[in-house]
Amino acid sequence: MGKKSESACLKLPASARLVVPVMAAAGGSGRSTVAHLLATAMAPFAETVVADLSPRLGSPWPAWTADAQAEGLAAIPPDQPLTRDAIRHAAAVRQSDSARWSVLTDTREWHAAPLNLPSDPAAWYQLAAAGGWQVLLADTAHLAAHDLIESRCSGAPSLTQAWCGLPFTVPVLCAQSSAAGIQSLQQAVMVLHAEGLPLQRTVVALSAAADGRLPAIAKAAATMLSARMAAVVHLPHDADIRTHGLSAQPARIRARTRQAARELATAVLAAAHDAYDDPLPDALQPATRPHPAA
Template sequence: MRRAAGGEWDVLTDGREWHAVPLNLPPEPAAWYQLAAAGGWQAVVADTAHPIAHDVLTARCSGAPSLTRAWCDLPFAVPVLCAQATADGMQTLQQAVMVLHAEGLPLQRTVVVLAATGDGRPPAVVRAAATMLSARVAAVVHLPHDADIRAQGLQAQPARIRTRTRQAAREAAAAVLAAAHHAFGDPLPDAAQPAPLPTAHVPAV
């Protein structure tokens, strides 16, 4: 997103159907940073689905670059780990956090979002895991179940989004900003500008 004239914000996003096939986009995190810098975007939310723990372990065993580390190493990057607020979801999340900790990745500026799969209070195992995780990461945010978003995704009608969902979204955004300020300073310094690409010379015919 970037600030537009009149104090408003421009948002560039993929507004296709929720269950559409993902776009064929470059996997390299540096490409997204370059795009943001070239377009003047002030904040970029990159929604990735690669298995972070598997990626880190594979990189360590093979000696290949880690995609997870590349995302974390971008200037002013704040990792956000999302998991379902279930026993299986918490087990997977805790294992991932252990791998990230062992690899020295920045848990101190990582935000965890726990997405509820139904209404009601989170199960005891989720509450206990959230308490443990809160001591290792920057923040833990609980996202309540919202049937309209679950079914419609980005096509959900704003007027139908629950108040609790809006509040949780504000809490998540505030937690990310607070983590960035704590890690990099307040106000955030200007991000480094990537070097321009050399001019391509086309031979005359």
Template sequence: MGKKTEAACVTLPAPARLVAPVMAAVGGSGRSTVAYLLATAMAPLADTVVADLSPRLGSPWPSWTADAPAGGGLAALPPDRPLSRADIRGAATAVAIREAALPAASPLPSSSSADRHWSVLTDAREWHAAPLELPADPAAWYQLAAAGGWQLLLADTAHPVAHDILTARCSGLPGLTRAWCALPFTVPVLCAQPTAAGIQALQQAVMVLHAEGLPLQRTVVVFSAASEGRLPAVARAAATMLSARAAAVVHLPHDTDIRAHGLAATQPPARIRDRTQQAARELASAVLAAAHEAFGEPLPAAPQPAAASPIPVPVV
């Protein structure tokens, strides 16, 4: 639908890292569904983790991953003690990649789908558990994913983009949207419903992003359809306008089974339609193409923390 969506999917180099915050101007824009499908499409190409930033009782991830091999969840990562890579990996829930969701020319060797997976960091405790105080700073999630050894961090965000930017401007603070965009090797993914109200909210968000100098040129826009049929005229007009500003515009078609049954990890591959899987692959290609356009191909190595200098001990 948009430009740069046909780029070949290739594996990320081992030292490379990529961040894709999935954002929207309003709720109900399909952020979590887009994050799930993008993770499935990207996982054969990079070691992938999804960070669920929504409050537990407002998030679909605990139910989507209830039957997957369980990790300790975010509650197993206390902020007041050092964490090893094994600790962080052990807190994540593994979601298997189904064969039907793999790219047609997957660079991975042939194996069973159970050998391929991506990870989710979510709060999977019972509903009555006390809410966790999760860090708001995107840098904390970036560091957590890096310490866990993941190459691709997909953040399923919960904040409204335009409102966050305007609030940050009025308060003189950086804001979450700017902080996500400022992380190394970030390709924002902006979701919207292709309805009159959804397009209006998207256009307002795009104007605010442009006014604040945020990186629209490496932002991928996703229209997540809520009904069957082609995009309405208002969405097609918006896509034409955005194609000159954004890295790509991708249409995620309506999927009746996803709307009816969600994205439970144990559902059979037939539950996700072929055209939905194809759209997810196009989205993955668009994200990679935007990253290569902005940062180079292949992606350069991610920054590594400098070695700590030894602390001099006075001779007694």
């Protein structure tokens, strides 16, 4: 665990908001699994929503929400005012052991035309706020390090920078605890540092690819990064998650996995409090459309 892990998880004030972009520098880094575990652990402390930013056919979330009877992102028109109820009805709901949390994803059939979803993180920030959620977990689809280098070379805006620049943001950087995963993570950290991104409030989530002792290269990387990042959290291999993915039943997830998820949530909240104050300050509240008169 990182140096902030001893902080206690407390409920966020009703007027506070926290943005957690779950990012990685390479595919197969466990972003969706980390977002899933983090949402489960954060839900008892705040109203939590996961925003699925991947294309529908490349995302695990639509299959998981197939039976949830949620209207999905297609029910949220980008050019019309929305009520809070309309936004909430678009989200699928997951019941964990002690709380419920929501997922905004595209729930339509696979053959439907792709949605024209906004890429600007500020649009998702506003949508989550209008929906009344305190914590926005963004399951991002872009490759963080490549995105930053491409932005530097082309002058185009960077999604990574835009996510990190939102108010009350604590990024989570994911990697596998393998040689290839650690190398990708270390390169990403160098790029983030070179671009001046906020490593001091960034949490690293290292996912084990197999049972057994943590590889020496992962231990060494965690030691090196712990002085630079807000925290480094190790997520153990879990056979049920490996087999069933996001459909894994909460009761069958190993106790040590649930504990690691709680440690990750604690690290995120501690980083937020260190960066922005404890308790978190009030966030701006967007205007929402009133209910139509009966």
